[in-house]
Amino acid sequence: MITIEELKRIKEEQRPILEKRLIEQGNVNINEDGSIVLNGDYYKKQVRIALKNCGIIDPNNIKEYIAVDGYFALANCLINKKAKDIIEDMKASGLRGRGGAGFPTGRKWETAFLYDADQKYMICNADEGDPGAFMDRSILENDPHSVLEGMAIGGYSIGADKGFIYVRAEYPLAVRRLRAAIDQAKELGLLGNNILGTGFNFDIELRLGSGAFVCGEGTALIESIEGKRGMPRTKIYRTAHKGLWEKPTIINNVETFANVPVIFQKGVDWFRSIGTEKSPGTKVFALVGKVENAGLVEVPMGTTLREIVFDIGGGTQNGKEFKSVQTGGPSGGCIPANLIDTSVDFESLDKIGSIMGSGGMVVMDENTCMVDIARYFLDFTVDESCGKCVPCREGTKRMLETLDKIVSGKGEEEDIEKLESLSETITLGSLCGLGQTAANPVITTLKYFRDEYEAHIQDKKCPAGACVDLVEYFITDKCIGCGACARACPVDCISGAKKELHVIDQDRCIKCGACMEACPPKISAVIKR
């Protein structure tokens, strides 16, 4: 059994070793207050709480985690705080769930804390399934102990002695690192029985997800751990009262848990000093798409989209015109350029029709077709719908069919209205969050980029030039008749005599764009229109 003295001794022993290694590596800055941050402009503009150890400590070595004050928050909670105090602190911190909905974590824990039961469970949702998202994966791979420590603190506060981490099987490295971390923590006595001699027992087991996106939904996740088909349950009872095996259960996201130890290390006031009044703290985003510096970005809540996309992300690639940023993954919305000064917090994003979600952020430029983007996200939802309830199972399928029609130039006047009406029904009628938010990409693109839909339907044109069926390659009179395009065309549909204007037979053109590439750059006679 480890004691607090022993924990301190490990820290003192390991800290100089860690610092020496980091100084040799040369990519970090060790501040006066002992905090360690990664060098470079990209990181300078960020405030890292959940990611604070990522890229700094060795995730395979629990001692390095201890060297950066790891497990001291747990020790302090177990030794000096009552369960109720922890709940009060969590409520006061204002921490809101980072898995999507932003529910206040302290209030959630309190519900389970107040409910008497012989057994309670703490679950970490590590099923991260949004396309393009990798915030949680990064935390699990680079700082697994922060999640374990957060879960143990939560377990102590609600009275759970058992935790599960439901992690995607597609994250093998994360799984390995978690396994190793759990083993090391058990070996040192920071998990298991009688932790730090306080009599508190807490054990954590891994459960591998089946790869279905919907299993990230809390009730489906519970069904899946119970060995059933991962389908969301209707909420007759709250999971905080009757969850896993009918016992009080708390489910929190990876990033949520990673915030917990830091709150207890640095205090509630410190935490509240970051972010906004209603959304304290930071949020990690996976900045991807047509942006110069893609990567993980952790910023205080309330930072504007402009600061994230332009100041940190460096704006769009190749100087293309910025068009939109999509937040919240398949449940989120597309935000137009004129709302780029929106501050990123739960309320502000909600107000403009998008959501915070788990932190996906996709940047789009002038070449992105917004109808096609809506189609892309809906395609994902249609594939991932569990099939249980009618509006989601049938409705998203019909919406996708309509969008397919539109992007292939077969859209009809009434399709927009049909999309709007179905969006409403799916949003209002679906059982779980997947269906309830599935229409968001369509709703927001219809709201902010309606002209693009109309161009597809009325003019049979894709303004961004992205929808293959709606563009044509055309040779302008800049043509010098060199014949390069005709030789490149795989279906031989370009004709023209030497040194004379060449012409593309539009009926036979397969729109591969080979002609445009073949035309000498100085001439650039082939255009897409």
Added chain:
Amino acid sequence: MSDVRLMIDGQEVVVSSETSILEAAKQIGIEIPALCYDPNLEIEAACRLCLVEIEGSNKLQTSCSTRVKEGMVVHTQSEKVVKTRKDILQLLLDSHPNDCLTCQKAGECLLQKYAYDYDLKFRVHDGAMRPQLLDTSSPYILKDNAKCILCGKCVKTCAQVSDRQVLTFAERGYETYIALDANQTLETSSCVSCNRCVTVCPVGALVDKRALGKLRSWDGSSRVINCKRCDYGCEFEIVSKDKKNIAVLAKPPTNGRPLCLKGRLNTELEYIDEPEVPYRKISGKFEETTWSKALSLDGLLEKFEKMDSLKGKTREE
């Protein structure tokens, strides 16, 4: 458990706090449409038809899974509710074959009833339809996946008998369908032909094959009897037409009654004037059999004869 008072469509009702809105409405004669709800089965809230509007919330709630609260004001027919309900029904119709003319379920099909109530029709469209997957392998049940609306009732009722649990959901999204064991047929699966699933299916996706083509739901007259085969006394409907008993239909199993094939055949033999040949499933194959074998009476019949003849003799002597 205390009583609560609430308003549903302007009518006041007092019910216990454990009651669902749907059941509370029923008590004052308000019928809320629902395809997946069955008081004998676990609540799923999958069909979403029973959505209602509760004052104070922008969202709609499924009345099967929402319990009443003191002071609640519920609208079961608000504009929003009706629009959503119609859309949901239309979505189901858009995937459903237009086969009411010859469907065995016509007249008692809930989808048909609600389509009528809400004035909805089949539409011609070039989108996807559910694939035609007809399982004709059983002499007792016809399973037509194209008509299935995926309410899940069959899965739940089958699973209520612990050694059955034959039916499951397979695939997901629009491709979801009801499968038997790991993609077996009615014949090759462990299905025992009890017909529980048939009794709960709201549409024509699972029908009693022995009644097929013999009667329409509005035909003839019927009465309900209790099976005499065992103490459970499962209920069967005896349907008669032109003064002849022509079909035995299993009634939904309640109060822990299991339903079984033997009971059904027993009832057929007892009541039907000209019962069809019985079949037995022997290692995953249906085979025609005799009534005495089907009812496991072989040994008994010989004994009857022996005993009866003995009795005759004693009297003569």
